[in-house]
Amino acid sequence: MSAQVVKVGICGLGTVGGGTFNVLARNAAEIAARAGAAIEVVHVGARRDNPACDTGSTRVSRDIFAVIDDPEVQILVELIGGTTVAKEVVEKALAAGKHVVTANKALIAEFGNELFAQAEQCGVTIRYEAAVAGGIPIIKALREGLAGNRIEWLAGIINGTGNFILSEMRDKGREFDDVLAEAQALGYAEADPTFDVEGIDAAHKLVILASLAFGMPLQFSAVYTEGITELTPQDVEYAEELGYRIKHLGIAKQTGGGIELRVHPTLIPEKRLLANVNGVKNAVLVEGDAVGPTLYYGAGAGAEPTASAVVADIVDLARELSAGQQCRVPALGFASEKLRDVRIVPMTEVVTPWYLRMVAEDRPGVLSRIATIFSDQGISIEALIQKAPAEGEDRVPLIVLTNRAVQGSMDQAVAAIEALDSISGEVARIRVEPLDG
Numbered sequence: 001m002s003a004q005v006v007k008v009g010i011c012g013l014g015t016v017g018g019g020t021f022n023v024l025a026r027n028a029a030e031i032a033a034r035a036g037a038a039i040e041v042v043h044v045g046a047r048r049d050n051p052a053c054d055t056g057s058t059r060v061s062r063d064i065f066a067v068i069d070d071p072e073v074q075i076l077v078e079l080i081g082g083t084t085v086a087k088e089v090v091e092k093a094l095a096a097g098k099h100v101v102t103a104n105k106a107l108i109a110e111f112g113n114e115l116f117a118q119a120e121q122c123g124v125t126i127r128y129e130a131a132v133a134g135g136i137p138i139i140k141a142l143r144e145g146l147a148g149n150r151i152e153w154l155a156g157i158i159n160g161t162g163n164f165i166l167s168e169m170r171d172k173g174r175e176f177d178d179v180l181a182e183a184q185a186l187g188y189a190e191a192d193p194t195f196d197v198e199g200i201d202a203a204h205k206l207v208i209l210a211s212l213a214f215g216m217p218l219q220f221s222a223v224y225t226e227g228i229t230e231l232t233p234q235d236v237e238y239a240e241e242l243g244y245r246i247k248h249l250g251i252a253k254q255t256g257g258g259i260e261l262r263v264h265p266t267l268i269p270e271k272r273l274l275a276n277v278n279g280v281k282n283a284v285l286v287e288g289d290a291v292g293p294t295l296y297y298g299a300g301a302g303a304e305p306t307a308s309a310v311v312a313d314i315v316d317l318a319r320e321l322s323a324g325q326q327c328r329v330p331a332l333g334f335a336s337e338k339l340r341d342v343r344i345v346p347m348t349e350v351v352t353p354w355y356l357r358m359v360a361e362d363r364p365g366v367l368s369r370i371a372t373i374f375s376d377q378g379i380s381i382e383a384l385i386q387k388a389p390a391e392g393e394d395r396v397p398l399i400v401l402t403n404r405a406v407q408g409s410m411d412q413a414v415a416a417i418e419a420l421d422s423i424s425g426e427v428a429r430i431r432v433e434p435l436d437g
């Protein structure tokens with residue numbers, strides 16, 4: 001059975017929905033030539049119009065479920081976000097025998113296992129390239145391009161809003177809240193921006209990347225998640241003095257003890273490519289045993305960059321529909337019955353070098369007590385900077401860079417340091433990733 005026209009319904013006409021509609025319209029001829037079929041948006045479900053998007057004569061319903069009930073629609077594009085109505089939309093579309101394209105990482109990370117199973121049962125496909133790293137074709141790269149590899153690890157800047165905030169704070173000295181407001185106005189942020197700044201969005205994306213890389217079911221609750229809200233301009237400055245940049249990374253690593261899954265601010269040597277990825281750009285570094293390191297870079301958010309990925313998924317499905325094929329590639333790149341149960345490494349076992357910042361009394365003996373505490377835990381010091389005291393102050397910032405240490409030992413060292421009379425307040429700490437394999 002072949003189709004010359006593939007009919008698409010779009011639910012949600014916000015930033016990404018509007019961008020998708022516009023890209024499909026603007027590049028219609030080229031897209032049709034690639035897909036082997038014209039792609040026609042026959043029905044849009046939107047609570048309100050999008051001024052950036054002229055829907056012309058396309059049917060628009062205020063009730064998004066009218067799009068699913070439309071028998072003409074073959075591919076349902078879910079771009080409303082969240083995990084409540086969006087989940088219902090996707091379930092109903094699959095049950096109605098429609099293929100689904102979504103940009104919704106929260107939905108895939110939290111409910112992907114059941115949705116993929118439902119899709120398989122219904123003989124349809126879910127595609128979700130836009131869900132991770134916006135326009136970068138990282139899902140396709142992991143699922144198909146790197147299929148010959150055993151993936152060793154991956155590390156990525158996978159939240160555009162967070163990277164935009166860190167870059168603007170570092171380069172222009174701007175305030176956190178001011179940059180976040182701009183990211184929201186530019187359409188980069190999630191409907192609830194705490195997802196961006198608390199690392200939840202990056203955790204959603206990391207769990208998807210990890211499942212594709214290591215062939216395991218999605219396990220969102222297993223990801224260790226820290227955001228960027230606790231970072232201070234001082235940490236950014238001191239890290240640079242030591243030759244590092246601070247980036248918010250998602251890291252998934254295969255180790256002897258299982259898989260590490262973690263999202264947190266990280267010091268990266270300034271010469272590494274990832275350290276130089278700025279603004280709303282994302283980048284994912286993937287190390288495969290056969291290919292070695294590979295790097296994927298591009299816009300991580302925004303209307304048309306994200307639409308680029310949504311449209312690529314529509315084209316993939318349209319190719320299958322026009323050729324009369326189905327489910328050419330499994331949702332997570334591995335046959336569903338071959339997904340493996342793997343151990344997720346507890347954070348207490350994770351080993352990295354560390355950056356620590358503390359405030360100490362400026363008097364003899366303090367440094368040696370700190371050095372003794374580290375040495376008692378088998379942690380060696382790589383660098384130590386004592387800053388000059390501010391005028392009228394008798395306390396000084398002390399910055400310590402350690403060699404690789406297991407988090408459990410570092411927890412104990414930090415507790416002992418914080419208990420010293422000569423140390424005020426808490427010790428701030430950030431993991432370091434050399435990113436050298």
Ligand SMILES: NC(=O)C1=CN([C@@H]2O[C@H](COP(=O)(O)OP(=O)(O)OC[C@H]3O[C@@H](n4cnc5c(N)ncnc54)[C@H](O)[C@@H]3O)[C@@H](O)[C@H]2O)C=CC1
Nearest residue numbers: 012013014015016047079080081103104187188301302306
């Ligand atoms: N904005 C970006 O750069 C990116 C967004 N995403 C994902 O794409 C999805 C959409 O995000 P955005 O376009 O940024 O959001 P948005 O808030 O701009 O658009 C969502 C649209 O859905 C509509 N909507 C929500 N619930 C509805 C309902 N019950 N009935 C009818 N309409 C409803 C809203 O009115 C809005 O127009 C989310 O899952 C997001 O995580 C993914 C990659 C990048």
Ligand SMILES: N[C@@H](CC=O)C(=O)O
Nearest residue numbers: 159160161189190301
């Ligand atoms: N809010 C997200 C949007 C893309 O996934 C981000 O900033 O990366």
Ligand code: NA
Nearest residue numbers: 129132134136
């Ligand atoms: Na992508």
